[in-house]
Amino acid sequence: MKKSRNIADIGVPIFFIFLLLVLWELIVSWGKIPEWILPGPLQIMKTFGETLPRMLEHARSTMLECLLGFAAAIILAFIIAVVMDELPLVKKALYPLLITSQTVPIVSVAPLFIIWFGYGILPKILVVILVCFFPVVISLLGGLAAVDRDYLELFRSMGASRMAIFRMVKLPLSLPAFFSGLKISASYSVMGAVIGEWLGAKEGIGYYLTLSQRSYMVDRVFAAILAITILSLLIFAVIIAVERLVIPWHRLNEQHQ
Amino acid sequence: MPEIIVDGISKTLGGLLTLGKINIQANNQEFIGILGPSGCGKSTLFNIISGLLKPDAGRVLIDGKDFTGITGRVSYMHQKDLLLPSCSILDNTSIPLVLKGIPKQRARAMAAEHFEQFGLTGFKNYYPAQLSGGMRQRAALLRTYLFSSDIMLLDEPFASLDAITRRNMHIWLLDVLRELHPTILFITHDVEEALFLCGRVYVLSECPSEVRLEVEVPICRSESSRTITDPRYSQLRDEIMTALTI
Ligand SMILES: Nc1ncnc2c1ncn2[C@@H]1O[C@H](COP(=O)(O)OP(=O)(O)OP(=O)(O)O)[C@@H](O)[C@H]1O
Ligand SMILES: [Mg+2]
Numbered sequence: 001m002k003k004s005r006n007i008a009d010i011g012v013p014i015f016f017i018f019l020l021l022v023l024w025e026l027i028v029s030w031g032k033i034p035e036w037i038l039p040g041p042l043q044i045m046k047t048f049g050e051t052l053p054r055m056l057e058h059a060r061s062t063m064l065e066c067l068l069g070f071a072a073a074i075i076l077a078f079i080i081a082v083v084m085d086e087l088p089l090v091k092k093a094l095y096p097l098l099i100t101s102q103t104v105p106i107v108s109v110a111p112l113f114i115i116w117f118g119y120g121i122l123p124k125i126l127v128v129i130l131v132c133f134f135p136v137v138i139s140l141l142g143g144l145a146a147v148d149r150d151y152l153e154l155f156r157s158m159g160a161s162r163m164a165i166f167r168m169v170k171l172p173l174s175l176p177a178f179f180s181g182l183k184i185s186a187s188y189s190v191m192g193a194v195i196g197e198w199l200g201a202k203e204g205i206g207y208y209l210t211l212s213q214r215s216y217m218v219d220r221v222f223a224a225i226l227a228i229t230i231l232s233l234l235i236f237a238v239i240i241a242v243e244r245l246v247i248p249w250h251r252l253n254e255q256h257q
Numbered sequence: 258m259p260e261i262i263v264d265g266i267s268k269t270l271g272g273l274l275t276l277g278k279i280n281i282q283a284n285n286q287e288f289i290g291i292l293g294p295s296g297c298g299k300s301t302l303f304n305i306i307s308g309l310l311k312p313d314a315g316r317v318l319i320d321g322k323d324f325t326g327i328t329g330r331v332s333y334m335h336q337k338d339l340l341l342p343s344c345s346i347l348d349n350t351s352i353p354l355v356l357k358g359i360p361k362q363r364a365r366a367m368a369a370e371h372f373e374q375f376g377l378t379g380f381k382n383y384y385p386a387q388l389s390g391g392m393r394q395r396a397a398l399l400r401t402y403l404f405s406s407d408i409m410l411l412d413e414p415f416a417s418l419d420a421i422t423r424r425n426m427h428i429w430l431l432d433v434l435r436e437l438h439p440t441i442l443f444i445t446h447d448v449e450e451a452l453f454l455c456g457r458v459y460v461l462s463e464c465p466s467e468v469r470l471e472v473e474v475p476i477c478r479s480e481s482s483r484t485i486t487d488p489r490y491s492q493l494r495d496e497i498m499t500a501l502t503i
Binding site: 157159160168172173175249253 | 341384
């Protein structure tokens, strides 16, 4: 019963995507749409296969920027969220700033990084940090604030220190929220690196994308998009695997509610 | 000898005088019931006795020493089980021992010794979400007991259980109390529960709450728990009901 539902959960979206692809292919071939405007999925798959070795080289530097930026964003977000939660004054001061910062479009700030830090890896990492930081900080803050006060009182009545309360109660109980933030960031992280590379780079998937676009090789653009999607999903899958390892109890709780 | 004296406690919460002037005494190994209308400040009173909250006036004396506003002397079980979903039952119950500085392995072993008595045998490595409501409540009771075994404050520990489970918990609790002898303060909404478990009952009035009635219960912990036919029972019940509904 449960198993068949799982298969349906995976099967339905896959079937739907397949249907869309077939439709796409049919439109392209019946409508005689030229390849340099819109290639069909089959052509894109072919190009993907042909250009895979080159893209893998570019993907290496993109992934490096992406992982470094993601890791830095997580560490930064964790520290800032914890400090904000422990010190209400800091939270009061920073929270509005955090929210407002999100109204500034990344693409408008990224060129500044290029001006300041050149065409190396650093500006790309900064863009990834900018993109990934916010979802993690906001989810973790929410998680920390949502911890039932009665838990805190109980532990205080047992004479627990502030540090012990953080370690035993606040941190574990806010981990599920932390991980949902991580999942959002994970899907943005590759995009962040690509935006960084777009604006000026010597290598990376984003750079490859710009090259292909300038020479009107639309099939390559699509192949690069496919590569970006796959990389993003890979990071997402890693986060889910880590989540299952770190908070195995969380799934139990969800089942019972 | 563990003995609590609540001496003229009063407390204003949110501009409203919640606890008028409360005097309560629990002698060694007594099982004291506290009844009162919802919102009259029973939980607040426990927060004060446990030291989480400072009263505006009055003192909390334990064994003759002033424990007003000092946490860590008595153990306190809330209305909710408050087990950490992130820890196994064994880890949850050994938390008070770990907080007292006992190494984790030893704390686990000490907690495990009580698992049979508390009806938790075989569930050491389960997460709270995998247990029934009654088991979770017993686990929370064990954690409370392991923190302070001589004075326990229980705030409606069985309120969230269904009637049958609750009845079984009563019988189980009385059974356990034949071997353990803590002094217990027990908040409840349920007059039957109070009469069944408690040796003495305080009835609080509405805000600003004061002790409206104090009665001895000569027939508590009767052997045949199913039907209490003692004529004093219905008389006591009426007396308490009247005090609660004025
Ligand atoms: N921190 C607070 N600030 C202001 N008012 C509060 C606070 N805590 C509790 N109160 C108020 O104090 C009164 C007593 O609350 P308390 O929780 O002690 O009642 P109770 O007798 O335990 O109720 P119940 O039987 O429903 O559990 C309530 O009217 C509540 O709204
Ligand atoms: Mg209450």
